[in-house]
Amino acid sequence: MKVEDTYAVIFDMDGVIVDSEPVYRIWNRELFQRLNITVPEEIRAQLIGGSTKRKWQLIKEHCRLSQTVEDLIQYQYEFFRAKPFNFKDVLFSGVLPLIVELKSNGISVALASSSDKERINRVLTDCGLQYVFDAIVSGEDFADSKPHPEIFLHTAKLLGKSPQQCIVIEDSTNGLLAATRAAMKKVAVRHHSIKMDLSLADLIIDSLEEVNPTILAKML
Template sequence: MQTVIFDMDGVIVDTEPVHRYAYFRHFEELGISVTDAEYAAFTGRSTRNVYQHLKDRHDLPQPTQELVLAKREFFNRAFDEKPDLDLLDGVRHLIDDLHQQGLELILASSASHSTISRVMRRFELGPYFSHLLSGEDFARSKPDPAIFEQAAALARSPKNECVVIEDSANGVTAAKAAGIYCIGYRSEHSEGQDLHHADLVVAHFRELTAARIAAIKAD
């Protein structure tokens, strides 16, 4: 393996509590009710895709982009004000190790460009990644494989030398549908996600090193 394609939320940083706060503040403002089960099904989907679904379900009159921007305002304020937001345990060491060993890193996240930029800037991760892909640029969210197919097309190595690291069932499904080897990260922040269809599942990033990833042989 020569290229590692990272998801972001739940893999690099846990922004899920910030997203949940922003979504539910906005749902309250819109006067709609979203159950915990329905919200859990949004995992791995882009904000635009979520609001397209909610517009249909609740017959919301606002344009999708207006809904997306309103939720983003809630998120941005909470993100900037949350002092304890940090990278997930062990992921910076893994990123450093991969970078030092010459593996290419690509980000393929359902998050918006705005959120990706905020994370890259806050944690100074931009120089590690050759490409930053946002779900905003794709008509369909994970489990659709489009974002991973594009990541593999941009990679300097062929698809069979790429590996995806994902924490959501939708993300793993997307990676496998794209024909890419997938490591499922069983994050404590992504409980209830079915990762059984990943090629390898780990519970902590200390289980992964550049040498172990580079040695993986895809079928």
């Protein structure tokens, strides 16, 4: 198979590259306490996989906050930025070996995360992954967040691939729905403590160590 005919793999970040969702749950709980608001679990579940803008639009509406969405986003930026934490401590062990194996087989890899650029840069720098991806795309560059497919379609264009040549690795319902709407194949990573509806996935795994280029190629 020629390199130009191979597929591409698009990784989500939180929950796929790093086990960050439990960390953010703790930080969000502290943040909500500071804002003196209660965010029910059904709202919190909708936030996973979505952008910061979508998060605060939902919370502002539900909690009837007087602050603007932009002010709430900035407040979160400053709060998270001050947290002393190294994301290398929650890097999934199977990430780098899989990426190295994919790239050695001529397969392009990209990161498409709903997180803002600052958070993406922090995670990748902490984990030493700044230079392994052929494209890095942030959800803050798009008007609509996952479950809208735009972030994945844009990433495919950057890689020079059609949607049918792309496999998305996700952990959230919103991410899987976005990939489905983009007409891409989907691998879902099951989280050990946060239950998500992964029924849209073509393949469900517990760890990235369960997949390799041959297994992924067979999905297409």
